[in-house]
Amino acid sequence: MEQTKKTSVFSNGLVWFGAGVSLAEIITGTYLAPLGFKTGLLAIIVGHIIGCALLFFAGLIGGYTGKSAMETVKRSFGQYGSLLFAFLNILQLVGWTGIMIYDGALSAEQIFHTGKWVWCIVIGGLILLWILIGIKNLGKLNVIAMTALFILTVVLCFVIFKDTAATIITGESMTFGAAVELSVAMPLSWLPLISDYTKDAEKPFAATLTSSLTYGFVSCWMYVIGMGTAIFTGEYDISQIMLKAGIGIAGLVIIVLSTVTTTFLDAYSAGVSSVTVSKRINEKWAAAVVAVIGTIGAVIFPMDDITDFLYFIGSVFAPMIAIQSVDYFILKKDRSEEKVNVLNLIIWLVGFVLYRLLMKVDTPVGNTLPDMVITGVLCVLVHVCTRGKKRD
Numbered sequence: 001m002e003q004t005k006k007t008s009v010f011s012n013g014l015v016w017f018g019a020g021v022s023l024a025e026i027i028t029g030t031y032l033a034p035l036g037f038k039t040g041l042l043a044i045i046v047g048h049i050i051g052c053a054l055l056f057f058a059g060l061i062g063g064y065t066g067k068s069a070m071e072t073v074k075r076s077f078g079q080y081g082s083l084l085f086a087f088l089n090i091l092q093l094v095g096w097t098g099i100m101i102y103d104g105a106l107s108a109e110q111i112f113h114t115g116k117w118v119w120c121i122v123i124g125g126l127i128l129l130w131i132l133i134g135i136k137n138l139g140k141l142n143v144i145a146m147t148a149l150f151i152l153t154v155v156l157c158f159v160i161f162k163d164t165a166a167t168i169i170t171g172e173s174m175t176f177g178a179a180v181e182l183s184v185a186m187p188l189s190w191l192p193l194i195s196d197y198t199k200d201a202e203k204p205f206a207a208t209l210t211s212s213l214t215y216g217f218v219s220c221w222m223y224v225i226g227m228g229t230a231i232f233t234g235e236y237d238i239s240q241i242m243l244k245a246g247i248g249i250a251g252l253v254i255i256v257l258s259t260v261t262t263t264f265l266d267a268y269s270a271g272v273s274s275v276t277v278s279k280r281i282n283e284k285w286a287a288a289v290v291a292v293i294g295t296i297g298a299v300i301f302p303m304d305d306i307t308d309f310l311y312f313i314g315s316v317f318a319p320m321i322a323i324q325s326v327d328y329f330i331l332k333k334d335r336s337e338e339k340v341n342v343l344n345l346i347i348w349l350v351g352f353v354l355y356r357l358l359m360k361v362d363t364p365v366g367n368t369l370p371d372m373v374i375t376g377v378l379c380v381l382v383h384v385c386t387r388g389k390k391r392d
Contacts, residue, residue, distance in 0.1 A: 047183020062195020319351025
């Protein structure tokens, strides 16, 4: 039987650098502009500390067990119980694929007018190319892409922050807690994916830590670019800033390349999750199908406001990872041999409803952290109590 090729710490870092450089993160950062730069920056940092800590623990489970993200879900919810989360994960990844292609195409169209649908096809085609090459074979191509993105993003920062005279921001106000939650939302959206990449790591702990820290730093950077764009230029469209600064072609490269490197991860993980649903599915071709569906969706449907989508992801996956973390790190339980673990599914449902209720409450740390703490404590109490009854 052929051994799986292990990935280096550096390779994992490159993957998550590419995940962090994202138009979706820049756009989400613009939503925080009403808070002002200092308060907005604090919200970004607090949110990413929370989100990336959760990302680290989720990735560590996959790294230590050598299981994909949805395979690790079986450890808490059983063989059939995990199918619910595999389906929801595939659904959100198809959604992300479409959203990312849509955002990339809109921004590219602002710089080089050929028609949004043309850019959707170009970006979708490049994502397909990345999928067919395969994550373990990208090697030098990934290094070149990441180097180009790094240089161009630094240039973009200089363009935005060279004049720090703040513009008066009008529009809907935002509370600090809501800003923190929007900052948690992006790392949280990667929770059901990270183990797909850490499972093959040579050094699981180092690779997971590097992945989480790299993504956290780069994601904060993207949020700050978006927020700074809105505050210091009064412009919410990043492509317009690039045009005004005379870096249209370089900006086009940033837009297309960052969209491809980020969206590739979504499509690839959708393929990996599909294998959890059925072993007969080929993950590479499933990923290719997701890329095609996402491209078609981006051409047909409007996808301008993604806040509700982000909150949906949080409400599904925050309680899920809370239960997984408790089972793996505290209770030391592996329930993957069970058909369905009903207790954990009920606890997850309570956590899901709690998250939706917490959305109506403004807390300084957002909704995710309180929801996960309560769900985690409930999980410990329920299993300790039921264990005691079984002994009786």
